Every structure is written in structure tokens, then in C-alpha cells.
Amino acid sequence: MSFLLRNWQSSLVLALVVMSMAFLPIISSGGVGSAFLIVLLIVAGAVGAMVLKDRIAILVLLFGAAHGAVWLLIGALSGKTGEATTSFYLLLAASWLLAWRLVTVLSSIKPKGRGVDVFLRLFIPLLFGAWLLILWEAIVRGAGIPFVLLPPPSAVAARFSNSLPILAADVNQTIFKAVLFGYVVGCGTGFLAAILADRFVFMRRGLLPIGNLVSALPIIGVAPIMVMWFGFDWQSKAAVVIIMTFFPMLVNTVTGLAAAGHMERDLMRTYASGYWQTLAKLRLPAAMPFIFNALKINSTLALIGAIVAEFFGTPVVGMGFRISTEVGRMNVDMVWAEIAVAALAGSVFYGVIALAERAVTFWHPSIRGG
Amino acid sequence: MTAAMPVIEAKKLGLTFETGDGQVHALSNVDLTINTGEFVSFIGPSGCGKTTFLRVIADLEQPTSGTITVNGMTPQQAREQRAYGYVFQAAGLFPWRTIERNVALPLEIMGYSKQEIAERIGRTLDLVNLKGFEKKYPWQLSGGMQQRASIARALAFDADLLLMDEPFGALDEIVRDHLNEQLLKLWARTEKTIGFVTHSIPEAVYLSTKIVVMSPRPGRVTDVIESDLPRERPLDIRESPEFLAIAARVRDGLRAGHSYED
Helix, strand or coil, X not given: CHHHHHCHHHHHHHHHHHHHHCCCCCECCCCCHHHHHHHHHHHHHHHHHHHCCCHHXXXXXXXXXXXXXXXXXXXXXXXXXXXXXXXXXXXXHHHHXXXXXXXXXXXXXCCCXXXXXXXXXXXXXXXXXXXXXXXXXXXXXHHCCCCCCCCCHHHHHHHHHHCHHHHHHHHHHHHHHHHHHHHHHXXXXXXXXXXXXXXXXXXXXXXXXXXXXXXXXXXXXXXXXXXXXXXXXXXXXXXXXXXXXXXXXXHHHHHHHCXXXXXXXXXXXXXXXXXXXXXXXXHHHHHHHHHHHHHHHHHHHHHHHHHHHHHHCCCCCCHHHXXXXXXXXXXXXXXXXXXXXXXXXXXXXXXXXXXXXHHHCCCCHHHHCC | CCCXXXXXXXXXXXXXXXXXXXXXXXXXEEEEEEXXXXXXXXXXXXXXXXXXXXXXXXXXXXXXXXXXXXXXXXXXXXXXXXXXXXXXXXXXXXXXXXHHHXXXXXXXXXXXXXXXXXXXXXXXXXXXXXXXXXXXXXHHCCHHHHHHHHHHHHHCCCCCEEEEECCCCCCCHHHHHHHHHHHHHHHHHHCCEEEEEECCHHHXXXXXXXXXXXXXXXCEEEEEEECCCCCCCCXXXXXXXXXXXXXXXXXXXXXXXXXXXX
């Protein structure tokens, strides 16, 4: 019994395969030819993972069996969309369990070298993500889900690679013009406003409540007005991004400037240090974790702001424009391609700022770990 | 410079804090003179105003009555002329600066040249035995080493007066003994005037030429003891009869200040 439980995925896989036999064929209008090969692969993987001793051999076998089986499963669907049977889903679940076992075994490896460590840290989430896409593909095509509801990832990928020039133009318009400009100006003015609010009491009393008001402005309401003010091109989108990013930076910087301790401030006072010297040498460095917090929050806000703002009038280019028009034309694969681009760009943007944060606030306990 | 020139002169000094539940008399009628080259300890229970007195000297608090001069000036003028170095209870090193950049901090603020800064970093880190740790960050050092670095930082700009507010309070006994010994050597080498706040009777007696015993509510000076121990003090002087006699007098002074509470 413990033998079966130690590798419960394999045990369950064998059970699923036996069950799937009762519901053959895997495609309602097809034969059992390819099903035989799929079952063979899956059983080989499951049994191999139970009996083999060498970990490398287990990993290779599991990888080959899981991906080979699912490749054949999805291949069997070509031209037969929506004809998957219960047997198909049982075998799909079995292949997925093999991949689960593969990730389990990989995760239990205690890497010896740095190279292996980095490889595992990238490979495990990649494998995980790939299987999300594989299941999406197999289920959408197997069940024949209508294209406009959810296109299979393969269609999105095909549209993505066929539309590179359009996507590049959209990214250039939305990200390299509206987002970057708005982000830099919004974060910059928020930062300067925070310094002014810190330096002059009347600014603190007057500006902070108004900043609060600005942050509460609904972007949906502001965007059309910005289009009226600054025209259809990227400038109006940048203005929306500025409004969205200004306040988080203002509030975080004001909070950060209060983060330096009393003792450190007293210390600067004993040196007869002036306001600007204390700011540069003590209070700004101490505020950096807060400022980077705002930069990270704003990186996602800016992207959302620019894309949504394009829904309210834009030249015939831009990610928001593309999403709103292609949805209207039922070209959902293009919408998904834009979403993928936005997710990718957002991740890169966030990642660059997170790296800069590690370099600047290396001294903070949350980063040096202790 | 004559040996008996007063560095600090307080006359009828008083400081009352206004708090939510009424007034707190942190200092009341303090008369005290500290002369050049003295090592003066302030000892007393919590709330006796010893730290407050040190902070008044440093112009970190303003007295509400009486007068005080530092080098013949008001504390504010003295602070603006960078007349003293201050060591706090915690090291208070900036974690984003290496040890040498921390020591350089006051020098940068005071506008020393790059070359002068480099030379002074070397000299002061040598004084506190931290050679070889220049490039370390504060959080990579032990508590005792951090506190030594903060002393180096206070020494870097060569003020004649060093104010220390329980600098070794958070350290264990062994490290504290070691640092006390080093502090005495440093005092002998630099001939500075030192004001030193402590809770510990042995520490006060071991280090000081003058011990100011204080008591709380209101914070006041109850006894000023001139120590006749030799300036050269090995650690085992603490078992000598002279040492124990002074320690007993300090203890009596502390008890007298408390008697009305019993």
C-alpha cells in the first residue's frame, strides 16, 4: 500500500488508464489506433516512475511519456474539433498527472551547482505554465468551445506571429510613447510634489488633500476630457497616465520621508546639517523602499491607464485601440495576442524596476534577508 | 589652554516638559561645571534627567530656566560650530553606507576635502581598532563593532568634547568591559573632554574623573564625586579598596535620591 501511495500520481494514472479503456475510442468518429500508442506511453511513464531507481532516468521517461502522450492526444483532434470523448479527457488527465509527478520529482532535487539551481528555478515554472496552455488547448479544441468565447492558444500564437508588425506598432504607440512618458512625468512630479510638501507646511496642508481628490478621479471620466484637451494622439493617454501615477508616488514619498528614525535625525542635527543635506544623506536613502514601492505600483497602473484611455479616441494604432476594435470584429485571437503582449511588457517593466530596487535598497532587511 | 577651563557651565538649569497629563520636571536647579580634559559620568535611575542633560548640552533639547554655556557659547552656537561629537544609545549607522562611508558622513556634511576625509577615516578607524572593516556594511558587524564605528564617526571631525549617551548599554558584559578599557585608552590618547551617561556603577567609577549622581522627580544632581583613582586603570583596579570606596559612595548617593519613595 505504501508503495502505491509514495508515488500516488502513478497509481492514479494507472487507474485512469484502466477507466479510459471502457470509453474508447478517444475521438467519437475515429478508431483506436493512436489510442493504443498513447496508452502505452502513459503506462510506460507511470510504471517506470514507480520501479526505476535512477532519478535522471525517471525524469527523462516522465518528460517523454507525458509530452509524447499529450502531443498524440492533441494531434488526434486535428480536423475533429469538439469530438473528444470521456476517454480523451481521462487520458489527458493521466498525462497531466505524469507532468505533475515530473514537477514533483524536479522540485525535490536539492541543486548542487549554481547552474543547476538557476535552470531548475526557470524550468519548473516554465513547465507549469506550459501545461496550463496545453490543458487550455486540449480542452478548448476537444470540447469545441466557440472561437469567440475562447480561442485555443495555438490560434493566438499563430495570430501573434503573423501580426508582428502591427503588434510592434501598437507597443511603440502605447508603451514607448504614452506609458513611458506619462510614467516618467507622473512619478517625477509626484516625487517633486512630495519634496515641496515636506519642505513647506502650506504645501503639505494644501496639496495632500487635493492629491487625494485627484487620486479619486474616475479614469473612465477623465480619459475623454484628456482626449478633448490634448488631442487623439498619445499625449492625451500620457496625461491619463500622469494623473494615475502622480498620487501613489506623492503619498509613498511623503510616507518614506518620515521613515528615518529620531536618532538618525538627531545625529544629523548634531552635525549642524542643513535641510537639503539631511534630505540627501539620510531621508531620501531611508525613503527609497517606499519610493520603489510606488514605482512598482505605478508600472502596472500606467499600463492599465494607457490601454483604457485608448478606448476613448485614438489614431488607428495602439494596444487599447486594437483591443476595442478587434473585439468588435470578433477577432478575439488578436485581442488575446494584445493581452499577451501587454502581460509580457508589464512583466518586463515590473522586472526592470524590481532589479533596480534590489540594486538601490540592497541594505534593507527585506532584500538582504535578515 | 589651561587645565581648568570650564567646557560646560550650568547654573540653576531647569527643563520642564509639557505633556498630556501635566508637567514633567526633567531637570531642576542643576548647577554643574565640567572642565577641559575631564571624564564625567552621569549616573542615576531612569527618569533622573541624565540623558536630558546631555541633550541640553548638545542643543537637542532647550532648557526652560537657568543658563548653560558650552565652550563659553550657547549650546546652539556650539552645535553650529560642531563643538562636540555625540554617541547615541544605539549605533545608528546608516545601513546603505559602508563603515568608512559612515565615518565619512559628518566630514562630508562639514565640507572636508576628499583627501582629508580619506586620511581621517584611516586615523579614526585605527583609534577604535576597526582597521580592515572599512568596506563592510553595518549589518555585517557585531553590535560591539557597530558601536565602535559610531564612536569613530563621532571622533572623525575632532571635536574637543565627546558626549556619550549609554553607548554600551545594549552590549553584553564582556564586550562592555573590553570597550570600557579601549575608551579609557582613547581618552588618554586624544585628551578630549567626555560626558558619559550610564546606569552602571562599576562602569561610572572605572571610567570617570568625576561622577555626577542624579535622582528623579524632579531630575536633579544629588552628589558630585571627584575620583582620585590614577589615570592609568587596568581592569582589575575594580577590586581595589579605593575603587570600592568610590562605588559605595555612588551607591549611597543613588539610595539617598530614592529614599523619599520608600
